[in-house]
Amino acid sequence: MTKRTSAKYKIDRRMGQNIWGRPKSPVNRREYGPGQHGQRRKGKVSDFGLQLRAKQKLKGYYGDLTEKQFKRIFVEAERVRGDTGENLIGLLERRLDAVVYRAKFVPTIFAARQFVNHGHVTVNGQRVNIPSYRVKEGDVVEVRGKSKQLVSVLEAVGLAERDVPDYIDADHSKMTATFVRTPALGDVPYAVQMEPNLVIEYYAQN
Structure with a gap:
């Protein structure tokens, strides 16, 4: 790891x-910080x-x-x-890994980075494996060929814990996502x- x-x-x-x-967040079970001093009383920040x-x-x-x-x-x-x-x-939000995460092609932002790194997505038909790649308005991000059938992808699409925001137009039947516009803070x-x-x-x- x-x-x-x-x-x-x-x-x-x-x-x-x-x-x-996320439902599995450790904060749901214990609200104190990690490590041996995590339970100390918090002072004024x-x-x-x-x-x-x-x-x-x-x-x-x-x-x-x-x-x-x-x-x-x-x-x-x-x-x-x-x-x-x-x-x-x-x-x-214009980072490619963020768009892949928002489109619900993967369950976490960490998985999105790995997914892009491993070459599973294209932007406007061109393979891109750089998570920090900056998507422009109107760009179409698509999960490549056989990657569309990956169990992790199919499970992520079905996750009920979050929705696709309206600045991304996702089509999960085709595994494509169009970056419609750059969001403001209140849109995210x-x-x-x-x-x-x-x-x-x-x-x-x-």
């Missing part, structure tokens, strides 16, 4: 929230602590991106005209509240 794969079981507990809204947690939560949600990856996306969001927080969410079906404004404050001070 890779370090990143094992990390997904700790992210929820570290945040103290079921950030993906500083402004820096709140900002750091907001960044870790958003970074962790998209497959526990590395700090370098996440900072690069944030810097780009700052450069684009408009609200930086909204831009940040839009750029994260996060299971918990995300606070990109605190992420902006974090990077402004660090």
Whole structure:
């Protein structure tokens, strides 16, 4: 088991929230953090602590991106005209692994990264195996040939715990998903509240 794969079981507990809204989240059983000191009484969290947690939560949600990856996306969001927080969410949702996850071709964002890495999807008919590939409005993502019959794919499509958001037009009979538009923060079906404004404050001070 890779370090990143094992990390997904700790992210929820570290945040103290079921950030993906999954029934099997360890937070559903125990709300304290991981490790031998996880049950210590929590003190008041500083402004820096709140900002750091907001960044870790958003970074962790998209497959526990590395700090370098996440900072690069944030810097780009700052450069684009408009609200930086909204831009940040839009750029994260345009990642190919995020679109594959939103379309319900896989059960988790971690599975989405692996699914793309292994060459199971195409974008506009061209095979793409880079999870960070940025999808554009109107792009069609499709599960390739025999991959459409994978048990994991068929099970993911049937999951009742989440729906496909309206900025993605998914056709599960053909295993295709069209990225209709870049979503705003309020359009994204996060299971918990995300606070990109605190992420902006974090990077402004660090």
